[in-house]
Amino acid sequence: MKVTVHRKAHFNAAHRLYRKDWSFEKNDTVFGLCNNPNFHGHNYELVASVTGDIDPETGYVIDVKILKDIIKSEVEDAFDHKNLNVEVPEFQDLNPTAENIAVVIYNKVKAKLDSKFHLEITLYETPRNFVTYSGE
Numbered sequence: 001m002k003v004t005v006h007r008k009a010h011f012n013a014a015h016r017l018y019r020k021d022w023s024f025e026k027n028d029t030v031f032g033l034c035n036n037p038n039f040h041g042h043n044y045e046l047v048a049s050v051t052g053d054i055d056p057e058t059g060y061v062i063d064v065k066i067l068k069d070i071i072k073s074e075v076e077d078a079f080d081h082k083n084l085n086v087e088v089p090e091f092q093d094l095n096p097t098a099e100n101i102a103v104v105i106y107n108k109v110k111a112k113l114d115s116k117f118h119l120e121i122t123l124y125e126t127p128r129n130f131v132t133y134s135g136e
Helices: 024-035 064-079 098-110
Strands: 002-015 040-053 118-124 130-133
Touching: 002 064, 040 064, 040 098, 064 098, 098 118, 098 130
Parallel strands: none
Antiparallel strands: 002 040, 040 118, 118 130
8 A cells, every 4th residue: 555645845045047058148038037147046845755655563654754854954954045056066067947956856865765665856946836856
């Protein structure tokens, strides 16, 4: 019997969408206001969803405290109140779009989870704009 456990988290971060190999004009055409050289910020909302079998001994799929601690160390401590382009190594050469941020978060969290679990990351950049990644 598969059940999915969800954990919500929050972090604030600044970023700039641009490609170093493009001119300012091309970046401006593609990314518009998000290409602001002085960066801009978001209040990101994260939902990490872990699917697995219910352990007959504990009744848990995963102890939510374990998931909470992974998210704190791998996401909140790493991204919160940071400039993603400047302070987060994963984005030194990767454009920090919501899509790329979700994949980076997935990879960081997945590496800390038991391989028996299926993971899905949903990242809200704004209340109306969000992405989902599940490693597929």
